[in-house]
Amino acid sequence: MAHAHHPSFAHEGGHEGHHDLEELRKFGFWIFLITDCILFATLFATYLVLREHTAGGPGAKEIFEMPGVIVETFILLTSSFTSGLAVLALNAGSRKGLLGWLIVTILLGACFIAMEVTEFLKLVSEGHTIHSSAFLSGFFTLVGTHGLHVSLGICWITALIIQLTRHGITPVTQRKVHITSLYWHFLDAVWIFVFTFVYLMGVR
Amino acid sequence: MAQHNAIGHGDHAERHGSLREYVIGFALSIILTIFPILAVMNHWFGNTATFLVLLITAALQFAVQLLFFMHLREEERPRYKLMTLILGLLIVAVVVYGSIWIMEHNMY
Structure with missing residues (x-):
């Protein structure tokens, strides 16, 4: 997949070999995300098998409070969008826009975590x-792992923001912005399934 | 990765999505989130139908994330990302459905 010569990469990465390596690293991260999917699959399977086993205690319907969870869902959804806007700012070469959207993304992420901890x-x-x-046990393990x-x-x-303020947009920080953005979209995708299978199906 | 068609012609919009693409993706995900919430809260459908609606909207939202935000469509051949994704989803399906199926038969 990493072809030896791509003249077109030259003006982007400085020197081609380096840029190809960055592309390969992005693909490596993609494979990590797939394995992370499998980790979450095992936790989902555990939760779904055990969700009726409440040991005489309350079930999903009794303890889940949907308004907070719905707000969390929209916060994370919006942060997935803003992390996309950060990549757009990167493509436009705007360091200010990139830093701004990354900060908005982590602030939304922090709100999400604060609500979940509460x-x-x-x-x-x-x-x-x-x-x-x-x-x-299944619930806290699944939702906690996502958190x-x-x-x-x-x-x-x-850490990436600190690096960007120090070194600016380089092929390395560029790749890091892309993979953190992929990671963030992935977390939103996992949350969609948590929200659907744990919360919505729990209170239905 | 073999992306020389997209990279290098200065067309950034084609490379990692345009604002339009992100806005459409965001709007779609909001619609696909609100619809199942309303369906569950207002008891629009029966039990089985609600289950199906939730399953379908979740799958569609996953597709929106992949296509509009993670730019799976823009991948050039050979499509290694797509292939690893399919393999991953196959394992996910076997683990999740297989666990539920086998435990249904074990617990009673």
Whole structure:
């Protein structure tokens, strides 16, 4: 796939070999995302198998509070859009626009995490912990793993912002913007399934 | 990656999406999120129909993310990204559906 000579890459990356390597690294990241899909598949499978096993405690219908979750969903959806706008700003060569949209993206991500932590804390304070039932173990593990991914994404994009302010737009930071953006879209896609299969199907 | 047709002709809009593409994708995802929420909250459909509506809207939203935001369409041949994605989704389907199917028979 990495062809030896692409004259057209030259004006973009400085020297071609380097640019091809960046393309290969992007594909490597894509493969990581696919394996991450499989990780989430196992957690979804566990949750879906165990969701009726409430050990006499409350089920999904009793404990999920939809208004907060719906707001979380729209926040994450919007952040996926703004991370796309960051890539557009990058393509237009605007460092200011790129940094601005990346900051908006992590702020939206932070709002999402804050709401999720609040939801978890409320559940725990009501006595619904990860130990309560197989249903809640599956729930906290699945939703918590997604939240951990988002938190990691926030740290990662923050580091990228620091790098961009120091080094500007280079082939390396360019590739990093692309893969963080892919990662962020991927997290939104996973959340769509969490929202659908855990929350909407839970309260239906 | 063999992308020399797209890269190098200075056409950035074709390379990583245009604003129009992102806005359409965003609008579609909002519609595909609001519709299942309303369907569940207002009990528009029966139990099985709601399940199907949720399944279809989630799958469509996933497609929107892939096509409008992750630019899967723009990949040049050979389409390694698409191939790895299909392999991944196959494993996902086997793990999720297989677990549910086998446990249905084990638990009772």
